[in-house]
Amino acid sequence: MVHFGMALLAQRIQTFYQWVLDNGDKRTDSWLLVYSPVPMTGIFILYLLSIWAGPKIMKNREPVNLKGVLIGYNFAMVGLSAYMFHEFLVTAWLANYSLLCQPVDYSNSALGMRMAKVCWWFFFSKVIELSDTFFFILRKKNSQLTFLHVYHHGTMIFNWWAGVKYVAGAFLIGVINTFVHIQFFILTIHTGYNYFAECDFPDSMNAVVLAYSISLIFLFSNFYYQNYLGKKSKKT
Numbered sequence: 001m002v003h004f005g006m007a008l009l010a011q012r013i014q015t016f017y018q019w020v021l022d023n024g025d026k027r028t029d030s031w032l033l034v035y036s037p038v039p040m041t042g043i044f045i046l047y048l049l050s051i052w053a054g055p056k057i058m059k060n061r062e063p064v065n066l067k068g069v070l071i072g073y074n075f076a077m078v079g080l081s082a083y084m085f086h087e088f089l090v091t092a093w094l095a096n097y098s099l100l101c102q103p104v105d106y107s108n109s110a111l112g113m114r115m116a117k118v119c120w121w122f123f124f125s126k127v128i129e130l131s132d133t134f135f136f137i138l139r140k141k142n143s144q145l146t147f148l149h150v151y152h153h154g155t156m157i158f159n160w161w162a163g164v165k166y167v168a169g170a171f172l173i174g175v176i177n178t179f180v181h182i183q184f185f186i187l188t189i190h191t192g193y194n195y196f197a198e199c200d201f202p203d204s205m206n207a208v209v210l211a212y213s214i215s216l217i218f219l220f221s222n223f224y225y226q227n228y229l230g231k232k233s234k235k236t
Helices: 002-022 038-058 067-094 110-128 131-138 147-166 171-176 183-196 203-235
Strands: none
Touching: 038 131, 038 147, 067 110, 067 131, 110 147, 131 147, 147 203, 183 203
């Protein structure tokens, strides 16, 4: 009986995995890290192992001086962000995208492919940003390795993998991601509107993004309270 149950579970997992592979955006299937979730899952597991093992390895070592590396890294990320911001805005403008309700353009048109490509770059930038965590570990800034930090970086790679895999054209999320302090509120309002309005965009994706945005608002609010408001209350 147990063997039958395990076989049935394995079959269902295989069926679901095949569905994941077969139902993506065919334009992006051949792009780096997109076709299967396995590479991203492997990267995520290595990321978690690094967070667990890194501080232990660095415990009796001196912090690594990464000043030059960080300067170069930050300049490169600013340049990449500027490029993506430009591509998102210009492509959306030329294609007359709606800020409130914009169906995904799955065509192979020049603008459709241009938007899909910048979505991939945004996804890949989130993979690159996992380096932030490794820099904290090497510099022995372990206090920065909060649940919020790991949750944000770890989930963003999967969120944007799914975005490029299934809806490579969700431009507004990429645009507002540059507005760090208000992005989650704008994203929540925008996604909530899409979810409850008559908009030709997958409700399942809207529901996932809405739930994720709300979780980030909660976590960032809790982080701010614990590290700023809570400390002020204790002092007084």
